[in-house]
Amino acid sequence: MINKNYIKYLALIPLFVLIQVLILNEILFFTYINPYLYLTLIISLPLQTPKWFLLSYAFALGFLIDVFGGSLGFHSTATVLSAFFKPAISKITIPHNVLTDNDEIKLNKIGVKSYLIFALLIIILHNNTLFLLEHLRFNLQILSKVLASSFVSLALISILEIFKSSKK
Amino acid sequence: MHNLLRFIKLNQFLLLFILIEGLSLTLLVQNNNYQSNKIIKFSTQYTSAFYKYKNSFKDYLALKETNDYLVEENAKIYTLKRNNNEFVDSTDFNHKNFNYIAAKVINKSVNKRNNFITINKGIKNGIKNGMGIITNEGVIGIIHSVSENYALAISLLHNKSATGIFLKKNMHTGILTWNGFDYKTATISDLPIHIPLVIGDTIITNSYSNVYPEGINIGTISNFKKNDDGFYTINISLFEDFNNLRYVYVVYSDEAEEQILLEEAIND
Secondary structure, eight states: OOOHHHHHHHHHHHHHHHIIIIIGGGOOBTTTBOOOTTHHHHHHSOTTSOHHHHHHHHHHHHHHHHHHHTOOSHHHHHHHHHHHHHHHHHHHHSOTTSSOTTOOOOHHHHOHHHHHHHHHHHHHHHHHHHHHHHHSSOOHHHHHHHHHHHHHHHHHHHHHHHHHHHHO | OHHHHHHHHHTHHHHHHHHHHHHHHHHHHHHTSSSOOHHHHHHHHHHHHHHHHHHHHHHHHTHHHHHHHHHHHHHHHHHHHHHHHHOOOTTOOOOOOEEEEEEEEEEEOSSSSSOEEEESOOGGGTOOTTOEEEETTEEEEEEEEEOSSOEEEEESSSTTOOEEEEETTTOOEEEEEOOSSOTTEEEEOOOBTTSOOOTTOEEEEOTTOSSSOTTOEEEEEEEEEEOTTSBEEEEEEESSOGGGOOEEEEEEEHHHHHHHHHHHHHHO
């Protein structure tokens, strides 16, 4: 079952944690919006990835981000939840028969429209869980924070995706 | 038994999800205590060492600003010292002697609901839980857990932070809290509406605190509105830029312990 994809993805964890901790956590749009680029890993993992790998991978990723942020449980809960709903979300947003078994989910493979919707749903789910856990209530201000934050993350993830696809 | 195995096999994704999500939530709930937990204490040691490297790079880029800041601070202390020699204020009853330990902020956040600050002084330098952190421009937080070389503090920008304040002009007291969005703004919601307020009024720390010295400037009133329940909701624009913290002072008073002991006696 060990595929070279998984090794690549495991190796990408430290890289994305470092990018998040060293660079992105320093950037704040409108004083409190912080983009979460590491979600791109969860988004692009192939659909046929074993479920246990998907969930443990999401946990490891979220846990590391949490530890460096000095808090525990927030990012790991949100990331594991979005990983759990990823297969369901992919069923309704990604057209059938465009991906073979071990294809990563990429912008140029599934089309711009379905990629944006797919990624946005996962990011919103993640951000929503994260901010609800942090604030423990829901109002208009939190909703606007979720939406604004999701679109900033989506923009960053799409830029990375365009950059990756143009390189080839 | 056979059915159970079949059930587990069929629902393994869901069961594993519940297991891992349960683990995450347990971590979250445990960590949400006011007291720090062991995992955070343990991991702070290592992440702090990491952030120290990051900071040595950032410091290099900010040398000029740090210089300006220190020159300014030097001037302030110099003036203070000169004034002190000239006359002693005999009306100054309310004086707890506070000791200062200078420290550097090596990690901080401002965008979460509950923010923490890591400083580069720990048990070795005499830092203990419950000591206050201030700068020239306001109160920063309270020490929450200490390791050998580092200390983690609850920032003012935290769900559970509550700082006792005076309205500088008439010494009315209130409690300053943070509502979780903008790091430049804090809130007071326990001042009754019979007190006259003006936008721009300064608020300072009050004298009841064991943690902070009295009279540190915190911020000014940026706007306020009267509520039906008889209290104001006041937004305070903070003097301190929490996103740009570099040098702070850990403060503690030897007399504070005496006060705490005395006050605890009432509860027994």
